[in-house]
Amino acid sequence: MSDSSAEGVIDLLGMLAYGELVAFDQMAADARLAPDLTRRGILCEMAAVEIANYRRVADRLIELGVDVEAAMVPFEPALTAYHDETEPVSWHEALIKAYIGNGISDDFFREIAAWLEPADRDLVLRVIHDSAYDDYAAEEIRAAIAADPKIVNALSMWARRLVGEALSQAVRVATERPALAALLGGSAEGGGDAPIWRNLTTAHSARMTAVGLNN
Amino acid sequence: MSDSSAEGVIDLLGMLAYGELVAFDQMAADARLAPDLTRRGILCEMAAVEIANYRRVADRLIELGVDVEAAMVPFEPALTAYHDETEPVSWHEALIKAYIGNGISDDFFREIAAWLEPADRDLVLRVIHDSAYDDYAAEEIRAAIAADPKIVNALSMWARRLVGEALSQAVRVATERPALAALLGGSAEGGGDAPIWRNLTTAHSARMTAVGLNN
Numbered sequence: 021m022s023d024s025s026a027e028g029v030i031d032l033l034g035m036l037a038y039g040e041l042v043a044f045d046q047m048a049a050d051a052r053l054a055p056d057l058t059r060r061g062i063l064c065e066m067a068a069v070e071i072a073n074y075r076r077v078a079d080r081l082i083e084l085g086v087d088v089e090a091a092m093v094p095f096e097p098a099l100t101a102y103h104d105e106t107e108p109v110s111w112h113e114a115l116i117k118a119y120i121g122n123g124i125s126d127d128f129f130r131e132i133a134a135w136l137e138p139a140d141r142d143l144v145l146r147v148i149h150d151s152a153y154d155d156y157a158a159e160e161i162r163a164a165i166a167a168d169p170k171i172v173n174a175l176s177m178w179a180r181r182l183v184g185e186a187l188s189q190a191v192r193v194a195t196e197r198p199a200l201a202a203l204l205g206g207s208a209e210g211g212g213d214a215p216i217w218r219n220l221t222t223a224h225s226a227r228m229t230a231v232g233l234n235n
Numbered sequence: 236m237s238d239s240s241a242e243g244v245i246d247l248l249g250m251l252a253y254g255e256l257v258a259f260d261q262m263a264a265d266a267r268l269a270p271d272l273t274r275r276g277i278l279c280e281m282a283a284v285e286i287a288n289y290r291r292v293a294d295r296l297i298e299l300g301v302d303v304e305a306a307m308v309p310f311e312p313a314l315t316a317y318h319d320e321t322e323p324v325s326w327h328e329a330l331i332k333a334y335i336g337n338g339i340s341d342d343f344f345r346e347i348a349a350w351l352e353p354a355d356r357d358l359v360l361r362v363i364h365d366s367a368y369d370d371y372a373a374e375e376i377r378a379a380i381a382a383d384p385k386i387v388n389a390l391s392m393w394a395r396r397l398v399g400e401a402l403s404q405a406v407r408v409a410t411e412r413p414a415l416a417a418l419l420g421g422s423a424e425g426g427g428d429a430p431i432w433r434n435l436t437t438a439h440s441a442r443m444t445a446v447g448l449n450n
Contacts, residue, residue: 038272041272041275041276041279044263044279044283045263045266045267045279047265048259048260048264048282049263049264051260052260056304057253057256057303057304057307057308058304060256061256061286061289061290061293063254063292064259064260064286064289065282065286065287065289067263067286068259068282068283068287069278071279071280071282071283072280073281074276074279074280075280078276088272088273089271089273091270092272093272095319109305120370
């Protein structure tokens with residue numbers, strides 16, 4: 021592995037670790053929006069999965085002899101901006117953020133995992149979200165829309181805002197971290213035409229359709 | 236098992252489940268007070284243990300044919316009041332709350348567990364905190380005091396406030412829930428003289444001394 025690809029892998033793991041840490045924090049806070057204690061408990065459990073994954077990725081960084089804190093810090097501005105700009109104000113917004121936001125982030129890491137050596141690839145694939153929880157979120161969104169179809173437009177707009185913010189922060193990260201961008205096969209620099217962005221937006225559209233949201 | 240002791244057990248499990256749910260919420264929020272990302276991650280991991288325990292207790296309630304939500308709701312006022320009155324404003328306060336607050340709550344459930352049938356007793360003993368995390372919190376408090384001994388007085392006062400609030404809410408619960416109080420062998424009604432309170436305060440004093448706080 022060349023020095024620059026090693027640097028790219030550390031960037032990737034640092035971003036993943038910090039992403040899990042703040043996803044935990046946000047989902048734990050969003051759980052307060054739940055309409056009842058049962059649903060609140062489920063979002064808390066989803067949050068707990070993130071922090072278990074944070075531990076796995078941090079342990080791998082330690083194994084690689086990397087300072088975990090130093091590996092995470094560069095990604096603080098972009099990930100904080102993403103969460104600050106997309107703070108849910110209702111239970112439905114929180115659910116859609118968990119479903120759409122986690123979905124696109126999983127796809128992003130899955131795309132990159134393909135370029136990694138087996139040990140890191142397997143780790144990344146393992147920390148991608150448990151689909152049982154994604155299915156739960158999708159089911160709740162479908163039920164909410166079935167009960168009150170007129171919420172579709174506002175929720176679709178919310179989902180589009182989430183994705184716009186996620187992609188804009190991803191581009192920011194790719195610009196700031198050349199070693200990470202290189203790991204994407206230079207595709208991050210290709211803007212909207214690169215295969216990774218095409219794959220991400222196609223999968224995102226399918227997720228929107230699957231729960232009855234408008235693309 | 237008599238009807239009233241069955242009711243007491245359901246009360247106990249409902250209180251434990253809700254306690255775990257709000258402990259998760261508070262520790263997840265308190266993690267933001269951490270001075271660095273590594274320490275923040277550890278408090279998040281401690282929070283995640285609470286929600287895993289919540290799931291275990293909720294599953295037991297479901298197994299007993301009990302509505303989990305209905306079993307938890309009676310304890311919302313007391314537990315919310317406890318957390319609202321003891322919101323940490325610094326990392327050290329958060330650590331002491333985790334160490335002292337979890338310690339006294341563990342002791343309380345351990346005392347009661349002795350009166351339960353084996354299945355419930357084992358469950359309660361299993362959800363009592365992982366001592367590895369308690370040791371971590373204790374070690375951090377000791378190190379903070381060693382680095383700056385003049386914080387002892389303020390932190391000792393904070394610890395006493397936590398316990399005062401916890402005991403006052405426990406008495407409130409015992410008054411409101413006679414079946415639960417009966418499970419304590421009527422000792423909750425005995426006020427400060429009952430063996431359970433004596434045991435709790437003795438263990439609490441030992442914990443204070445162990446980290447260098449003044450009783």
